[in-house]
Amino acid sequence: MTANLSIITCDDHASACLRTPSPPLTRENWDLALETADKLLYVRNTVLKGGAGLAAPQIGINLPLFIYTPDRTTENLQVVINPKCEPIGEEKVVGYEACFSVPLRCTKIHRSAKVRVKYQNREGEFIEEELDGFAAKVFQHEMDHVRGSLTIDHETAEVMTFPDESSFKEYMKSVVQEDSKRY
Numbered sequence: 001m002t003a004n005l006s007i008i009t010c011d012d013h014a015s016a017c018l019r020t021p022s023p024p025l026t027r028e029n030w031d032l033a034l035e036t037a038d039k040l041l042y043v044r045n046t047v048l049k050g051g052a053g054l055a056a057p058q059i060g061i062n063l064p065l066f067i068y069t070p071d072r073t074t075e076n077l078q079v080v081i082n083p084k085c086e087p088i089g090e091e092k093v094v095g096y097e098a099c100f101s102v103p104l105r106c107t108k109i110h111r112s113a114k115v116r117v118k119y120q121n122r123e124g125e126f127i128e129e130e131l132d133g134f135a136a137k138v139f140q141h142e143m144d145h146v147r148g149s150l151t152i153d154h155e156t157a158e159v160m161t162f163p164d165e166s167s168f169k170e171y172m173k174s175v176v177q178e179d180s181k182r183y
């Protein structure tokens, strides 16, 4: 596994990758899906050492694939391939989201409270689930990445920008605390 994998941010020259919708993965290029999933897990666990999710375009690979944890634990990280996501009902929740590809910014954003998702797992099996709470929020965030958009691109986005890493981290700590009370 190469160790030079890094995250592409919206401030980089290569940021076009973050705003290009990913074409579907087929049986013929499934090896590429598995390889990409392994890269994402490596970057999330070894380079970033955490995070609720990470999508292929964030490491420069335009494939509809991401990893995410529905419950904040590393043990339950899921590999999601060819995802589809639609809201269940009209209910929206407002939350604050950070993104590895949008450094030093926290975005206030409206998302569907409940979603119905369909995707394939590593084995290619089709999974259908209804998600709410934290899992729904993270799935929708990662879904945006494979559709080629970012938190800051949302119509309702209110973006807060921080001058440095320490003020950003301090703010995000309070966001995570608030979040864990709600979900």
Ligand SMILES: [Zn+2]
Pocket: 098, 099, 100, 101, 141, 145
């Ligand atoms: Zn993100």
